[in-house]
Amino acid sequence: MRRRDLVLTAAAAFRTAKAQGGKTIPSVLGALSPEQLGVTLPHEHIAVSSREITATQRDSLRCLWDMLGSQLKQNGVRSLVDLTPADSGRDVALLKQVAESTALNILCATGYYVAASRPANFLTGGPAAAEAYMTREFVEGIGDSGVRAALMKIAVGGQPGNPSDNILLEAAGRTQKQTGAPISCHATTPEHRRHLVEMLEKHGANMSRVAVGHADTNATLAESVDVLRRAGYVVYTIWGITNPKLIGFRGEVAADHSARLLCGLLEKGMIKQIMFSIDFSPTCLRGEGIDFHLYEIPQRSANYAFTFVLPLLRKLGVSEEEIHQMMVVNPRRHLFGEG
Numbered sequence: 001m002r003r004r005d006l007v008l009t010a011a012a013a014f015r016t017a018k019a020q021g022g023k024t025i026p027s028v029l030g031a032l033s034p035e036q037l038g039v040t041l042p043h044e045h046i047a048v049s050s051r052e053i054t055a056t057q058r059d060s061l062r063c064l065w066d067m068l069g070s071q072l073k074q075n076g077v078r079s080l081v082d083l084t085p086a087d088s089g090r091d092v093a094l095l096k097q098v099a100e101s102t103a104l105n106i107l108c109a110t111g112y113y114v115a116a117s118r119p120a121n122f123l124t125g126g127p128a129a130a131e132a133y134m135t136r137e138f139v140e141g142i143g144d145s146g147v148r149a150a151l152m153k154i155a156v157g158g159q160p161g162n163p164s165d166n167i168l169l170e171a172a173g174r175t176q177k178q179t180g181a182p183i184s185c186h187a188t189t190p191e192h193r194r195h196l197v198e199m200l201e202k203h204g205a206n207m208s209r210v211a212v213g214h215a216d217t218n219a220t221l222a223e224s225v226d227v228l229r230r231a232g233y234v235v236y237t238i239w240g241i242t243n244p245k246l247i248g249f250r251g252e253v254a255a256d257h258s259a260r261l262l263c264g265l266l267e268k269g270m271i272k273q274i275m276f277s278i279d280f281s282p283t284c285l286r287g288e289g290i291d292f293h294l295y296e297i298p299q300r301s302a303n304y305a306f307t308f309v310l311p312l313l314r315k316l317g318v319s320e321e322e323i324h325q326m327m328v329v330n331p332r333r334h335l336f337g338e339g
């Protein structure tokens with residue numbers, strides 16, 4: 001299919017879904033309605049890998065997710081957004097297996113991780129090639145898996161405004177404009193977040209569908225407020241981590257850093273723009289091993305949202321209604337659009 005045809009088809013597909021009043025979003029096992037989403041962790045990873053995942057690693061990951069999936073379900077989780085792009089080891093067959101055995105909804109992403117991970121031809125292909133690739137994964141699906149991407153993962157890093165990131169941000173803005181698909185970002189400094197928001201705006205993205213992830217890293221309350229004046233959502237992810245070196249945090253970071261920021265946003269009445277997740281990232285090593293990437297906190301799996309984050313928020317006076325808004329309503333609005 002030619003790029004222009006593809007883009008027209010994408011826009012038409014999204015419009016048709018809307019017109020039928022049956023707004024849906026693809027999960028790896030088929031379309032979901034807004035009601036099916038439920039409690040959602042909006043930034044997680046079933047597995048991350050820089051090479052093909054081996055059969056043994058696959059078995060270990062299935063075992064891990066069987067245990068973790070039942071904990072998450074006991075705590076009311078219904079959906080996980082897997083933000084692993086293809087360049088970071090996205091494995092749709094594995095995602096399907098985990099979704100089947102856990103009965104959790106898993107939504108997967110198209111897009112790109114930071115410059116060093118992107119394919120060798122990314123720079124020469126320019127924004128048009130990246131746009132065509134992402135659009136294809138929204139419209140036709142991922143390879144021959146029959147699975148369509150639910151959102152874009154857009155990661156920036158290195159020097160803010162480097163050529164590779166600028167290509168990606170232009171492609172993301174254009175793809176969002178054409179398809180209406182939501183965007184979820186990785187940006188770990190105020191400089192990266194400012195540049196990202198400016199570029200997405202410049203290239204026509206609907207900013208109400210943009211979630212800025214890791215927005216608690218190197219952040220102050222004032223900076224988060226600035227981000228939310230221009231983008232739809234922040235996603236806080238560094239809960240409980242206190243070793244600044246592990247997350248590129250400049251200076252000290254307190255265990256309650258993210259909770260304090262979140263409460264600051266709540267005091268400013270910005271509850272409709274806050275989401276949080278753990279960013280659990282089991283990482284396949286060379287050979288057969290898997291590194292759970294726990295940031296020196298033994299229990300820091302995706303379930304840490306329930307063993308650490310919620311108890312802390314409740315202690316700081318956050319209500320059940322506010323928790324529902326952040327874990328159910330906001331992910332639904334981000335993924336499905338307003339209304």
Ligand SMILES: [Zn+2]
Binds near residue numbers: 083279281
């Ligand atoms: Zn992540």
